[in-house]
Amino acid sequence: MIDGTRKTIRALRWGMVGGGRGSQIGYIHRSAALRDRYFDLKAGALDLDAARGAAFAADLGVERDRTYPDWRAMIAAEAAREDGIEVITVATPNNTHYEISKAALQAGMHVICEKPLCFTTAEAKELQALAKARGRVIGVTYGYSCYQTIEEARALVASGALGKVRLVNLQFAHGFHSAPVEEENPAIKWRVDPKFAGPSYVLGDLATHPLYLSEVICPDLRIRRLMCARQSFVASRAPLEDNAVTLMEYEGGAFGTVWTSAVNAGAMHSQKVRIVGEKASIEWWDEFPNQLRYEVQGEPPRILDRGMDYLNPAARADDRIGGGHPEGLFESWATMYERFARAIEAANEGRAPDPALRYPDAAAGVAGVRWVENCVRSADAGGIWVDYA
Structure with a gap:
């Protein structure tokens, strides 16, 4: 602690x-x-x-x-x-x-x-x-990667509590840019300009967050190929996307989905990570970061709270204020900077x-850029399956 x-x-x-x-x-x-x-x-x-x-x-x-x-x-x-x-x-x-x-x-x-x-x-x-x-x-x-509940999710997967991982369901889909807000906000405007933002908007800006969380939780999964479709619902943002769906096949048979959006009208962050195994599933939602949902087939769902003695020691190592008190984004970032x-x-x-x-x-940085490159390559070719290059 x-x-x-x-x-x-x-x-x-x-x-x-x-x-x-x-x-x-x-x-x-x-x-x-x-x-x-x-x-x-x-x-x-x-x-x-x-x-x-x-x-x-x-x-x-x-x-x-x-x-x-x-x-x-x-x-x-x-x-x-x-x-x-x-x-x-x-x-x-x-x-x-x-x-x-x-x-x-x-x-x-x-x-x-x-x-x-x-x-x-x-x-x-x-x-x-x-x-x-x-x-x-x-x-x-x-x-987002240094919450205690993310460490607990990683420990549960490593322990075999979920069994073999079958599905990885990721999303980061807020609604704050469902209108062309960049017309009045310079801090947003550059994010939808390819000159400054690069080859993508929400794929690089949003989707890489839950993607990295999935890599932390399931470090042994390797993407074999993927397929991506992206859209510019606010037309002035084209060629950059404000919505995208990506499907991923992993080596070993697991399957993944990523929905990322800035036009999910009415939603706050809606960043969620759900890992489905043979025996159990876990789910984390960044709007409730102090809890991890653990669901064992045939048993009542369990809500695991940060700061509690029943968590794995790795999950408790960076606890700041004990169970019951909420921690948030600043604590996760502070732990990241400490590391x-x-x-x-x-x-x-x-x-x-x-x-x-x-x-x-640096390896995490490389992985994020590589994933976006493959998504853009798939989407720009008409949303086809591409081998992960």
Whole structure:
């Protein structure tokens, strides 16, 4: 149980690119990284408008001479300082992720990057190889992956409680963009512009979240082939989709479905993961993240709550406040950042991290980009089955 005891020797010197004033995702990153003081915000290039970024950095307590007009200036200056930043968070539009991450790795910095890590699998693998060659860590912010109930789901599958997995049913289908809201909201507008967002909208922005959760819960499943159909119900978003359905065949016979949408009118998040086995099923819903539904055939359904002694030790390890009290997205993100810090500290010391330490790493970034590429390839060919390349 987390009781305030540090899991690293010290806080890491940390910088941010993007995430300036008014940025929701920037606030989430800072709240998570600073909550347990695993990171100290020392530098920033927070805004395309240098003056506005400097004013906000001052509000955050960043020293004036470590507030930069752009990411290039920050990486160059910080790499030259004896007390320069060790790790950089990239919280910018998708089209900048590859270039910034590559430059930071080449400068000897660790990278924490928003997803998608980049646009192509080739680029993602290049970053992965560069990080390995430099002994640096890449973390990708799949922020839903560190809930205790996800760890419990993983433990249940590993224990054989479900039997052989047959079905993987995933969805992330909200309704907040059922109208062309991007016309009035610049923070949404770039997400539906291929120049900034890349080859997809909801497939990359939403679907990769439950996909990664399924990979955490069922790490032995491998996709053999898939078929994807995507639609642009708000016509101005074409060629990017605001709704998509993907079918997946796994090696070994399991079958998967993914429904992802931004036009599910009336729905909130509706991110759900259901794993169906021979003997039992589990289901997790991000609107009720403190509970995991466990259903054994022929028995009454069970609701497993976070923080309880009946959970697997791995699920209880990151409990912050005991059973009964609700935890949420900020706690999951804070746990993710704590795991990033532990992995980075190990890399700084030239040792392997704890083999039990799980976090969304470069391989997770590669996997997400690869899945989106295959979905787009299938959809653009008319929604056909394609072998998983």
